[in-house]
Amino acid sequence: MEHLPQDPRPWPVRRDTALQDTVLQTTLTHVTHRLNNARIAAYRHYPSGEAARIRAIARKREAIQDWSVLLDRAEEEITAHGGHVKRAATPEAVGAYVLEIARQHSVKRVIKSKSMVTEEVQLNAQLEAAGLDVRETDLGEYIIQLAHEKPSHILAPAAHKNRQQIQRLFVDTVADAGEEVSEDIQELTRFARNKLRQDFLSADMGITGGNFLVAETGTVVVITNEGNADMVTTMPRVLVSIIGIEKIVQDWDALEDIIQQPALSGVGQRLSSYTTIISGPRARESWEGPDEWHVVLLDNGRRKIHGGPYQDVLSCIRCGACLNVCPVFQQVGGHGYGSVYSGPIGTVLSPLLGGMDAFGELPSHLCTMCYACQEACPMDIPLPHEIISLRETAVSERREPAAVRTQYRLWGQAWSTATGYRRSVTAARLAQRLAIRRVGLAAGWLHTRTMPFVSSVTFLEDWAKKHRRGSS
Amino acid sequence: MTDNSSAFSTQWQSLGGQVYPVATPNDWLTSLRAVLSTMIDPTSPAVVGFDNGQWPPGLPWDAICEEFGGVFYDMNNLYGESHTKAVRELVTQAGVGITGAAWAAADTGTVALYATARTSLSASLLPPSHLILLKQSQIYETVTQGLKAVHASGSLPHLVKLISGPSMTADIEGQLVIGVHGPGHVACLIGDW
Numbered sequence: 001m002e003h004l005p006q007d008p009r010p011w012p013v014r015r016d017t018a019l020q021d022t023v024l025q026t027t028l029t030h031v032t033h034r035l036n037n038a039r040i041a042a043y044r045h046y047p048s049g050e051a052a053r054i055r056a057i058a059r060k061r062e063a064i065q066d067w068s069v070l071l072d073r074a075e076e077e078i079t080a081h082g083g084h085v086k087r088a089a090t091p092e093a094v095g096a097y098v099l100e101i102a103r104q105h106s107v108k109r110v111i112k113s114k115s116m117v118t119e120e121v122q123l124n125a126q127l128e129a130a131g132l133d134v135r136e137t138d139l140g141e142y143i144i145q146l147a148h149e150k151p152s153h154i155l156a157p158a159a160h161k162n163r164q165q166i167q168r169l170f171v172d173t174v175a176d177a178g179e180e181v182s183e184d185i186q187e188l189t190r191f192a193r194n195k196l197r198q199d200f201l202s203a204d205m206g207i208t209g210g211n212f213l214v215a216e217t218g219t220v221v222v223i224t225n226e227g228n229a230d231m232v233t234t235m236p237r238v239l240v241s242i243i244g245i246e247k248i249v250q251d252w253d254a255l256e257d258i259i260q261q262p263a264l265s266g267v268g269q270r271l272s273s274y275t276t277i278i279s280g281p282r283a284r285e286s287w288e289g290p291d292e293w294h295v296v297l298l299d300n301g302r303r304k305i306h307g308g309p310y311q312d313v314l315s316c317i318r319c320g321a322c323l324n325v326c327p328v329f330q331q332v333g334g335h336g337y338g339s340v341y342s343g344p345i346g347t348v349l350s351p352l353l354g355g356m357d358a359f360g361e362l363p364s365h366l367c368t369m370c371y372a373c374q375e376a377c378p379m380d381i382p383l384p385h386e387i388i389s390l391r392e393t394a395v396s397e398r399r400e401p402a403a404v405r406t407q408y409r410l411w412g413q414a415w416s417t418a419t420g421y422r423r424s425v426t427a428a429r430l431a432q433r434l435a436i437r438r439v440g441l442a443a444g445w446l447h448t449r450t451m452p453f454v455s456s457v458t459f460l461e462d463w464a465k466k467h468r469r470g471s472s
Numbered sequence: 473m474t475d476n477s478s479a480f481s482t483q484w485q486s487l488g489g490q491v492y493p494v495a496t497p498n499d500w501l502t503s504l505r506a507v508l509s510t511m512i513d514p515t516s517p518a519v520v521g522f523d524n525g526q527w528p529p530g531l532p533w534d535a536i537c538e539e540f541g542g543v544f545y546d547m548n549n550l551y552g553e554s555h556t557k558a559v560r561e562l563v564t565q566a567g568v569g570i571t572g573a574a575w576a577a578a579d580t581g582t583v584a585l586y587a588t589a590r591t592s593l594s595a596s597l598l599p600p601s602h603l604i605l606l607k608q609s610q611i612y613e614t615v616t617q618g619l620k621a622v623h624a625s626g627s628l629p630h631l632v633k634l635i636s637g638p639s640m641t642a643d644i645e646g647q648l649v650i651g652v653h654g655p656g657h658v659a660c661l662i663g664d665w
């Protein structure tokens with residue numbers, strides 16, 4: 001199994017599919033603009049949230065730097081509270097461990113709250129291949145699970161679908177024979193609530209991701225707006241929390257500063273509707289919570305990033321703010337990236353985790369260098385800088401096609417002198433007269449853009465002409 | 473109302489929750505009747521209450537619930553080996569869950585619940601309506617102070633839930649819908665006793 005799942009369709013196919021999808025174009029624009037405006041308003045009216053953000057950046061950078069010590073501490077604390085810790089290096093290791101626990105406890109049905117890391121390791125496919133019944137419980141994840149698709153947005157996984165498509169999907173997949181399903185969004189949500197309630201009550205195992213792992217007390221923090229992680233952590237008898245090792249924070253002081261940032265930056269709330277704080281399995285005197293709690297700490301390429309030029313990317317809190325401001329993401333959506341991690345963060349993270357062979361095209365093709373992500377990122381990750389750096393790697397590894405490299409070299413040579421530049425204008429005039437706007441560097445570029453024609457007289461030529469006339 | 477109480481009320485209401493201030497200890501009955509009249513649904517009449525020993529004393533829960541077509545269950549009266557199973561079945565079918573809180577925070581409009589022997593997290597989660605009884609002295613100015621209290625309590629509860637308004641989603645076309653998996657109707661009775 002690959003480190004990071006990859007859409008086998010090439011970029012031009014993914015791009016054109018997205019650009020021609022009118023539903024996606026409408027829903028995605030609406031969703032990203034709404035979330036982005038909410039983020040800006042939330043910080044503007046909450047100065048202490050902004051102050052906490054600044055402190056959180058410094059603490060999170062330190063936590064990443066010292067993560068070996070902190071992860072050991074977290075493991076000691078979780079174990080001391082009666083939990084179990086498994087360090088997993090690969091997607092297969094996660095799947096094998098979860099299946100082993102499921103076997104020990106005769107688990108048949110698994111409920112999950114939303115977790116990008118389980119998307120990364122394709123956990124559902126691994127568990128289903130072993131005969132387990134796995135149910136996603138976040139409404140958006142539920143929808144894409146039924147549709148056999150990948151998330152198109154970190155926070156809103158079904159942002160590419162409209163109500164009519166979801167209504168048909170429910171009728172085709174989960175509605176009972178003859179059961180009416182309305183197109184009304186409120187009713188669609190109620191329908192999903194009723195279906196999923198049965199799954200919550202009958203599940204043997206719950207699986208969550210984790211937004212933060214507090215080393216000081218071995219505490220896992222999970223945030224949702226729907227309340228589904230509360231269900232997943234409260235109802236089933238076995239709980240597994242799967243967490244990327246970069247989610248570590250030092251202590252409760254650091255947690256207090258960072259805990260609000262995903263909601264502030266992601267959806268413009270001061271705190272998500274539900275925050276679940278797990279520090280152990282059910283205490284003897286308590287009657288709610290899991291009998292057994294397992295924490296899986298996933299590496300899957302993260303340690304390779306640590307100590308290198310891209311270490312800051314490990315500070316990401318997966319809020320999705322960079323997706324919502326990115327002009328490329330707003331056009332092509334998450335599926336355009338061909339990776340579970342999309343948007344600017346996915347453009348950096350995907351090649352680092354999944355390799356340049358699979359994802360090297362993302363930094364080169366899916367960024368306009370507008371720096372909007374840099375401004376939006378609450379953790380101040382220098383995403384544009386890292387994208388440029390990955391482009392440099394792609395160029396130095398000669399990953400661009402030979403024809404493209406040659407054309408850029410010739411272009412560079414031509415425009416490095418004034419004479420060369422003027423000649424290129426003359427050449428462009430000639431080229432457009434011969435109608436060769438569909439070849440070379442212009443190929444593809446002009447499918448979705450209109451380029452103004454090169455003027456028959458440039459400013460400099462006009463100036464020179466008038467100057468001559470005036471002096472004569 | 474104290475400053476923290478009114479700040480909490482403003483924030484909780486902006487998140488879509490309701491607040492019923494109880495001006496004096498004598499007003500509990502009136503406020504309870506006001507809130508339960510909006511919450512009790514006679515088609516799922518069970519109202520489950522988890523009195524953690526810190527509720528206002530002497531309230532006629534049975535009579536108030538009956539008045540609006542509900543049936544009150546005091547979880548402390550369910551005993552025996554099948555206690556957990558019985559509680560869970562009841563909570564699953566209930567229309568209203570009533571709990572106290574460990575603390576609340578004004579700046580984020582948050583109520584904190586701990587999993588202990590005498591409190592219920594599922595009563596705050598499974599029924600379509602959740603009523604929280606809150607003392608003014610339990611409300612901190614900031615969620616940071618509340619989190620410090622969790623951590624400072626010596627033995628960390630194994631499960632802590634922070635609730636900031638009703639359950640909600642915007643997963644379909646970005647349109648906000650209240651009440652997905654958790655309750656859509658959340659109300660706080662705030663007073664002193």
